[in-house]
Amino acid sequence: MVRKLSRGAIIRGSGRRGSLDVENVDEDQLTLAVAAVEALRRGGAGIGRPGTDRIELVGAFPELVHWALPEALGLSPGIVHHHSAGRVGLASAVPAASAPDSQGSSLLIAADLNLSSKSGPHNAADGAAALAFLFEETPGATLRVWRPSAGTTSADPHEAARISLGATEEQLRGLPIHVLQAPGIPMEVLRVKGSHPGSSPLELETLPDSYEGVGFPQSVGPAMELRALCEAAQRGEIAVLATPTPNAPAALFVATSDGETRWRGAWKGRPHSEGPKGSREPGVEPPDLAAVSEGAYVPYARYRENLPGRWRLAADRCGACGHFTFPRRARCRHCAASDRLEAVELPREGLIVEAVTKVHPGAQPTEFDPYVESEGSYSVVLARAGPEVRLTLQFAGPPPEIAIGDRVDTELRRLYAMEGEWRYGLKATLPHAE
Amino acid sequence: MSHRRAALVGAGHTRFGALDEGPRKLLRDAVDRAFESVDRGMPRGQVDEAFLASLGFSGWQLGNASALLAEEAGTHQIPVTRVENACASSGFALRAAVRAIESGQCDRVLVAGLEKMTDAPSRRRRYWLGVSGDTEWERLAGLTFAGVYALMASRYLHDYSAPREALAEVAVKNHENGALNPNAHFQKPVSREKALSAPMVADPLRLMDCCPVSDGAAALLLVGEEHARSYTDSPVFVAGTGAGSDSLALQDRESLVHLAATRRAADEAFRHAGFERKAVSFLEVHDCFTIAELLAIEDLGFAKAGQAGRLTLSGATRRDGSLPVNPDGGLKAKGHPIGATGASQVYEVFLQLRGQAGARQLKSPTKALTHNVGGSGASATVTLFTAG
Ligand SMILES: [Zn+2]
Numbered sequence: 001m002v003r004k005l006s007r008g009a010i011i012r013g014s015g016r017r018g019s020l021d022v023e024n025v026d027e028d029q030l031t032l033a034v035a036a037v038e039a040l041r042r043g044g045a046g047i048g049r050p051g052t053d054r055i056e057l058v059g060a061f062p063e064l065v066h067w068a069l070p071e072a073l074g075l076s077p078g079i080v081h082h083h084s085a086g087r088v089g090l091a092s093a094v095p096a097a098s099a100p101d102s103q104g105s106s107l108l109i110a111a112d113l114n115l116s117s118k119s120g121p122h123n124a125a126d127g128a129a130a131l132a133f134l135f136e137e138t139p140g141a142t143l144r145v146w147r148p149s150a151g152t153t154s155a156d157p158h159e160a161a162r163i164s165l166g167a168t169e170e171q172l173r174g175l176p177i178h179v180l181q182a183p184g185i186p187m188e189v190l191r192v193k194g195s196h197p198g199s200s201p202l203e204l205e206t207l208p209d210s211y212e213g214v215g216f217p218q219s220v221g222p223a224m225e226l227r228a229l230c231e232a233a234q235r236g237e238i239a240v241l242a243t244p245t246p247n248a249p250a251a252l253f254v255a256t257s258d259g260e261t262r263w264r265g266a267w268k269g270r271p272h273s274e275g276p277k278g279s280r281e282p283g284v285e286p287p288d289l290a291a292v293s294e295g296a297y298v299p300y301a302r303y304r305e306n307l308p309g310r311w312r313l314a315a316d317r318c319g320a321c322g323h324f325t326f327p328r329r330a331r332c333r334h335c336a337a338s339d340r341l342e343a344v345e346l347p348r349e350g351l352i353v354e355a356v357t358k359v360h361p362g363a364q365p366t367e368f369d370p371y372v373e374s375e376g377s378y379s380v381v382l383a384r385a386g387p388e389v390r391l392t393l394q395f396a397g398p399p400p401e402i403a404i405g406d407r408v409d410t411e412l413r414r415l416y417a418m419e420g421e422w423r424y425g426l427k428a429t430l431p432h433a434e
Numbered sequence: 435m436s437h438r439r440a441a442l443v444g445a446g447h448t449r450f451g452a453l454d455e456g457p458r459k460l461l462r463d464a465v466d467r468a469f470e471s472v473d474r475g476m477p478r479g480q481v482d483e484a485f486l487a488s489l490g491f492s493g494w495q496l497g498n499a500s501a502l503l504a505e506e507a508g509t510h511q512i513p514v515t516r517v518e519n520a521c522a523s524s525g526f527a528l529r530a531a532v533r534a535i536e537s538g539q540c541d542r543v544l545v546a547g548l549e550k551m552t553d554a555p556s557r558r559r560r561y562w563l564g565v566s567g568d569t570e571w572e573r574l575a576g577l578t579f580a581g582v583y584a585l586m587a588s589r590y591l592h593d594y595s596a597p598r599e600a601l602a603e604v605a606v607k608n609h610e611n612g613a614l615n616p617n618a619h620f621q622k623p624v625s626r627e628k629a630l631s632a633p634m635v636a637d638p639l640r641l642m643d644c645c646p647v648s649d650g651a652a653a654l655l656l657v658g659e660e661h662a663r664s665y666t667d668s669p670v671f672v673a674g675t676g677a678g679s680d681s682l683a684l685q686d687r688e689s690l691v692h693l694a695a696t697r698r699a700a701d702e703a704f705r706h707a708g709f710e711r712k713a714v715s716f717l718e719v720h721d722c723f724t725i726a727e728l729l730a731i732e733d734l735g736f737a738k739a740g741q742a743g744r745l746t747l748s749g750a751t752r753r754d755g756s757l758p759v760n761p762d763g764g765l766k767a768k769g770h771p772i773g774a775t776g777a778s779q780v781y782e783v784f785l786q787l788r789g790q791a792g793a794r795q796l797k798s799p800t801k802a803l804t805h806n807v808g809g810s811g812a813s814a815t816v817t818l819f820t821a822g
Binding site: 296297298302306327333354355356357358359360362363364365366367368369371378380382390391392393394404415416423425 | 557560561564565569570571572573574575576577578580581584585586588589592633634635636637638639683684685686690
């Protein structure tokens with residue numbers, strides 16, 4: 001069975017654009033990737049252990065993503081495959097994600113931070129974004145990649161469609177082919193006239209150089225083009241995306257659809273011509289990272305040990321008395337039983353605020369100095385995650401208008417840095433849009 | 435009383451505040467003053483055992499600091515134990531001393547509490563504030579103690595529709611008392627307006643709701659009751675002690691608006707003492723933040739849940755009220771050198787019950803309570819005293 005693209009979601013980091021690597025001190029490719037997959041889950045996608053057996057990553061991810069991403073998503077370790085940034089990476093990630101080598105589903109995640117100054121004009125964008133696609137054996141868009149051989153100067157949508165789909169000229173004859181032309185690829189590169197008289201009519205569409213007025217970081221722009229391709233495939237018989245790659249005039253992504261492809265997530269952003277540029281270079285770590293490590297010390301081993309709790313709210317439910325214990329203590333907090341503990345994960349959404357404070361500059365632990373220097377005050381809530389469980393959560397982003405009794409959701413974010421490494425955990429957010 | 439009681443026969447106290455003196459000098463001064471306060475004197479060689487209470491703030495002599503006390507007290511080679519329960523360190527050191535005497539193992543015990551906080555650069559100081567909270571789940575979610583108590587305050591004001599002014603009134607009252615205490619860090623009254631408009635630290639707590647970072651030391655001398663009269667005609671007897679503990683992190687506690695450790699400690703102390711709450715003349719409670727004084731009054735059993743604010747606004751907790759609370763200015767105005775605070779509270783009891791509190795002397799008190807809390811309530815002690 002070939003895995004088909006069944007749904008996708010896009011996540012955009014909040015906060016200022018073009019500053020501090022890059023959108024917000026507490027976000028990076030890892031947190032955006034997790035957020036994009038969580039958005040898919042909210043849309044009803046069944047992503048879980050052991051169902052998802054591949055994660056194809058497109059973009060410049062930090063090294064820790066290989067263990068951290070499956071950990072954060074509750075998936076088996078060792079399933080992350082890394083592809084280079086941009087269209088080249090996408091061209092190798094798509095076949096891998098749809099590879100018919102097992103029964104599960106796979107995720108394709110493209111994420112990038114501010115790389116605008118180094119990328120081409122059409123995808124120049126400040127900011128951070130991630131886009132996640134789920135490939136599974138359900139009705140959806142069948143995606144293939146076809147690259148003209150090296151040295152050719154033009155790309156033929158007919159040929160791409162025929163070879164990719166394993167069809168004959170005769171089978172294709174008369175079928176309209178919807179050609180999406182990525183910005184930045186000159187029209188003359190496409191062999192659109194003359195080569196196949198009497199063959200399929202080509203419907204040409206030039207994609208905008210930004211989406212809803214917003215450009216995209218390097219890997220996400222092409223992924224958005226992929227989204228447009230799949231949408232086109234749902235409308236027509238065959239869709240081909242022509243997109244420039246460094247080694248060939250164009251890679252042609254071919255899509256056919258045999259069912260509904262659902263897309264979730266809305267792009268919210270501003271035109272990339274607006275807004276001030278931040279003062280920091282992209283990718284530069286917050287200053288004084290080493291000094292921050294004088295903070296209350298949590299050895300890295302203990303941090304790793306508690307990640308299931310910190311990232312996925314792994315708790316124990318007591319088989320003897322039914323009470324929940326979080327964080328896990330290998331013993332029921334209520335009746336002290338240590339056998340018959342059942343591992344559960346507490347809900348990460350719909351937590352109820354029981355107490356709230358706004359921490360003003362100077363009242364933060366020293367570990368949070370870089371955050372406060374960059375972002376100012378922040379809120380902290382105590383929120384109830386279950387009958388017997390409360391969580392202490394820093395609020396992501398500027399202090400919100402929030403009161404006792406309100407609902408909050410959670411997202412994985414950077415918490416603080418220690419010994420030169422970022423440590424991650426859940427922060428509270430306003431409720432995610434349905 | 436069937437058991438052997440401990441009697442307080444001497445107490446010493448340094449100035450609290452941002453001081454030039456280093457930790458050794460502070461310790462020496464407090465201990466010297468304690469010995470000087472013994473009416474008929476006590477040779478240092480008589481001390482059996484000693485306890486030093488200190489967090490070890492800033493990391494200066496973090497380990498084995500107990501030896502400092504023996505050196506500075508001039509009581510060489512006696513056993514000294516350092517007790518560390520954060521802000522409740524000297525409350526627990528006192529409890530250890532009292533139990534050593536009650537059990538008959540010791541006859542004369544020295545307790546000293548010490549913290550030197552202001553000589554570290556501000557960043558290191560801020561680092562050390564909050565090392566006694568839950569590190570993994572609370573501090574690293576962005577909270578220091580101001581933030582933790584702010585969460586409790588937000589819930590308290592919400593649950594009981596308590597007026598914000600009640601918090602300010604705690605500060606106003608304690609500063610008024612501190613103005614009469616020559617050892618206090620702050621010796622100036624504060625207006626209600628100033629308390630209510632001070633810069634915000636962690637909503638709803640403003641700067642005037644928070645105790646300061648202070649240096650200081652206090653020392654106590656306790657003896658078995660049968661020896662008390664050989665040192666003074668007016669000893670102060672320890673009538674009962676109690677202690678309790680609770681989860682390190684607020685998120686794990688049963689309630690956000692009371693401290694179970696305080697409740698347990700108070701119940702144990704009163705059971706031990708054998709008298710009722712109404713017999714108590716005044717309270718020395720752990721008001722590290724103004725909200726903490728309100729919680730303490732309720733958890734100690736002197737007001738119903740949610741009523742301490744109204745009690746405070748009524749003036750009952752002022753020095754001339756029916757239940758004076760923190761006549762020495764409390765942690766709020768007197769200052770809060772972490773390891774010294776519990777002993778400092780007992781120093782005030784020593785003065786008040788012997789009629790030696792000067793301008794802030796209460797009208798003939800006979801029984802007193804001290805209440806010392808570690809962190810946000812992970813540990814607490816309550817001690818009851820009776821004038822001899
Ligand atoms: Zn149980």
